[in-house]
Amino acid sequence: MSMADHIRADDLMALDALQRALGDDRVLADAKTRDYYANDIFWQPGIPPLAVVMAQTGEEVAEAVRVAAEHGLSVVPRGGGMSYTKGYLPDRADSVVIDTRKLNRxxxxxxxxxxxxxxxxxxxxxxxxxxxxxxxxxxxxxxxxxxxxxxxxxxxxxxxxxxxxxxxxxxxxxxxxxxxxxxxxxxxxxxxxxxxxxxxxxxxxxxxxxxxxxxxxxxxxxxxxxxxxxxRPAETGFLSFGFQSLNAMAAAQVEMARTRLVAEGFGIDRTKAQHSASVNRISDGLKALGAVATSGKSLLEGVKAAAGVAVAGANFLKAHNYTLHIVTEGADADALRRGMATLSAIGRAHGTEIENSVPKVMRAKPFGPVRGMLGLNGERWVPIHAVFPLGDAQRVVDANEAFFAERQPFMERHGIVYSVMSMTVGNEFFLEPAFYWTDEITPLHAASVGAEIVKPWMNRPANPETRNAVAELRRATQELYAGLGGVSWQIARDYPFAEILKPETWSLLQDVKRALDPRGLMNPGSLGLKGTQVR
CATH class of the missing domain: 3.30.465.10 (Uridine Diphospho-n-acetylenolpyruvylglucosamine Reductase; domain 3)
Incomplete structure (x- = not known):
C-alpha cells in the first residue's frame, strides 16, 4: 500500500492498528477513495481523511471508534453522502471517516x-x-x-x-x-x-x-x-394551485397547515419549475406514465391518471409565478372528500386550482434517482433553509423578497440563478432558496446522479469564483434568517450556531461535549464544537 508523503509515521501506525482490528477489506486508504471522501455536494475540495472504514456491524463501528481514539485520530460519521454543509468532511488529515452504508439491516x-x-x-x-x-x-x-x-x-x-x-x-x-x-x-x-x-x-x-x-x-x-x-391511511388525494405571489402561496400554506389535513406539500417558483430536474422529470414520458398507471386503485383509473400526466407534462407550471402541490390522506373516502374540499377552498381563495400531476408523480415514485442535486442542464445546485413560526410567514416572505431583490445584480454578475421552495412542517413555515450555477461535476455528483447522465458535462472546468460567490450569498441568507428568528437544521460546519445561542445554552452544550468526548475527537468542528488534537 502506498500513502501520500504527508502522512506521518504515527498515522501509519494508527492505520495499521485499524486494519489489524477490522481487516483490510473494511479499511480503505487508497488515494482515490480518500480524495472522494473529501467532498460533499457543495464544499470541495476538502481535507482527505487518513482512511475510510466500511463497517458492517455496530460492533465494528465501536471498535473503529475505540482504536481511533486510542491513537488520537478524529472520527467523522458519514451516511448517504447527501450533505452540503460539511457534515461529513474531516477538518484535519488525521481523521477516520466511518461510512455507515453497509450497516443496512x-x-x-x-x-x-x-x-x-x-x-x-x-x-x-x-x-x-x-x-x-x-x-x-x-x-x-x-x-x-x-x-x-x-x-x-x-x-x-x-x-x-x-x-x-x-x-x-x-x-x-x-x-x-x-x-x-x-x-x-x-x-x-x-x-x-x-x-x-x-x-x-x-x-x-x-x-x-x-x-x-x-x-x-x-x-x-x-x-x-x-x-x-x-x-397507513387508506385514501390519498392530490391538489395543486397556482399563485401570483409568494405571499399568496405562503398564506394558503399557513391556512392549510392549521387544518392538519396536509400530509406533505411544497411550493415552488417558476424558476425552480424551469431549472429543477426533479420537477421536470414529470414529463419523462413512459417512466412517469408507467409509475402513475401502477399507482391507481384500478387499471382504468391508473391509465386515466397517467394519460393526464403525460399530456400535462411540466410545462403548465410555467404559466404561474408560484405553484403549490399538496398530498392529503384520509381514513376513508368520505374523510378524504371532506378534507380535499376544505383544502381546495383555501387554495382557491388565494390562487387558482391547476392540474395535480406533480404530487401524483412524486407519490407514485417517491424515491427516484437524486437527479435534483444538479440542474436541468447539469448546473450545480445548493440550497439554504430555515423554519419559522407559522404566524411569521408573511413577515419572513417580505424580508426574503427584499433581500434577494437587493442582491439580484450580484447574482447576475456571477451567473447565479435563484429559486425558492416553501413548505409547512407541523406548526412551522419552511423556506428554502436554492442557487444554480455552472461549475465542475465532481465524482460525488457522478456517483450519485449517474455517470451516463453527467457525461455531457464532465469536462466543465471548476468555477471557484462563482462557487465562492454562492458561499457568500448563502452565508448572508443564513444570517438574515437567524436575524428573523429562524431555526436551521443540518448545522454541521456551515450554519451559524454558537454565535446565535444564548451563552448559558452554548455552555451547556460544551459541557455535554466535554463529558462525552473530552479530547474532542468526535467529528471536531461540527456544531462549532472545536476539538483539541491529542497525540
Whole structure:
C-alpha cells in the first residue's frame, strides 16, 4: 500500500492498528477513495481523511471508534453522502471517516407493538420496502433523496418531506437510538436501553434520545434506530394551485397547515419549475406514465391518471409565478372528500386550482434517482433553509423578497440563478432558496446522479469564483434568517450556531461535549464544537 508523503509515521501506525482490528477489506486508504471522501455536494475540495472504514456491524463501528481514539485520530460519521454543509468532511488529515452504508439491516419489524428497528445505513427506500404489506408507516417516511439518504444521516442532520406537513421532522418519529460513543461504548437510548425491555417508547427518564438527534455526529456514531409506526391511511388525494405571489402561496400554506389535513406539500417558483430536474422529470414520458398507471386503485383509473400526466407534462407550471402541490390522506373516502374540499377552498381563495400531476408523480415514485442535486442542464445546485413560526410567514416572505431583490445584480454578475421552495412542517413555515450555477461535476455528483447522465458535462472546468460567490450569498441568507428568528437544521460546519445561542445554552452544550468526548475527537468542528488534537 502506498500513502501520500504527508502522512506521518504515527498515522501509519494508527492505520495499521485499524486494519489489524477490522481487516483490510473494511479499511480503505487508497488515494482515490480518500480524495472522494473529501467532498460533499457543495464544499470541495476538502481535507482527505487518513482512511475510510466500511463497517458492517455496530460492533465494528465501536471498535473503529475505540482504536481511533486510542491513537488520537478524529472520527467523522458519514451516511448517504447527501450533505452540503460539511457534515461529513474531516477538518484535519488525521481523521477516520466511518461510512455507515453497509450497516443496512432491517433488525425488527414489530407490527403488534408498532415500531421498526433498522441499522443506521438503511436508506429510506429500504425502510419503506420493509413495511410493505403491514399497513403501517413511520410518520415522517423519508426525503426526496430517500434512494440514497440513510436513516442515520437524517437523524444526524434532521430531515423533512414525506409525511412532514402533518407529522413534523424525522426527530418526531424516533423512539430510541444505539450509538457508538467516543470511547467505543455502544449505548442505547429510550426503553431499549433498559434490561429486558422492548424499544417501544422514548419516555421513562431524561430524553437521552434527543441528545443524538441533529447532533451531526458530534456526540457519537449512530449504528441503529427504532422508529414509531402508525396505520397507513387508506385514501390519498392530490391538489395543486397556482399563485401570483409568494405571499399568496405562503398564506394558503399557513391556512392549510392549521387544518392538519396536509400530509406533505411544497411550493415552488417558476424558476425552480424551469431549472429543477426533479420537477421536470414529470414529463419523462413512459417512466412517469408507467409509475402513475401502477399507482391507481384500478387499471382504468391508473391509465386515466397517467394519460393526464403525460399530456400535462411540466410545462403548465410555467404559466404561474408560484405553484403549490399538496398530498392529503384520509381514513376513508368520505374523510378524504371532506378534507380535499376544505383544502381546495383555501387554495382557491388565494390562487387558482391547476392540474395535480406533480404530487401524483412524486407519490407514485417517491424515491427516484437524486437527479435534483444538479440542474436541468447539469448546473450545480445548493440550497439554504430555515423554519419559522407559522404566524411569521408573511413577515419572513417580505424580508426574503427584499433581500434577494437587493442582491439580484450580484447574482447576475456571477451567473447565479435563484429559486425558492416553501413548505409547512407541523406548526412551522419552511423556506428554502436554492442557487444554480455552472461549475465542475465532481465524482460525488457522478456517483450519485449517474455517470451516463453527467457525461455531457464532465469536462466543465471548476468555477471557484462563482462557487465562492454562492458561499457568500448563502452565508448572508443564513444570517438574515437567524436575524428573523429562524431555526436551521443540518448545522454541521456551515450554519451559524454558537454565535446565535444564548451563552448559558452554548455552555451547556460544551459541557455535554466535554463529558462525552473530552479530547474532542468526535467529528471536531461540527456544531462549532472545536476539538483539541491529542497525540
Amino acid at each position: 432491517i433488525v425488527e419489524v414489530n407490527a403488534d407493538d408498532r415500531y421498526i428497528t433498522v441499522e443506521a445505513g438503511c436508506t429510506w427506500e429500504s425502510v419503506n420496502a420493509a413495511l410493505e404489506g403491514t399497513g403501517l408507516r413511520t410518520g415522517y417516511w423519508g426525503p426526496l433523496s430517500g434512494v440514497n439518504a440513510t436513516v442515520g444521516g437524517a437523524l444526524s442532520q434532521n430531515s423533512a418531506f414525506f409525511g412532514s406537513a402533518l407529522n413534523g421532522t424525522v426527530a418526531e418519529a424516533v423512539l430510541g437510538v444505539t450509538v457508538a460513543l467516543p470511547d467505543g461504548r455502544l449505548a442505547t437510548t429510550g426503553s431499549g436501553g433498559r434490561k429486558g425491555t422492548k424499544p417501544f417508547t422514548r419516555e421513562g427518564g431524561p430524553d437521552l434520545t434527543g441528545l443524538f438527534l441533529g447532533d451531526n455526529g458530534a456526540f457519537g456514531v449512530k449504528v441503529s434506530a427504532t422508529l414509531r409506526l402508525w396505520p
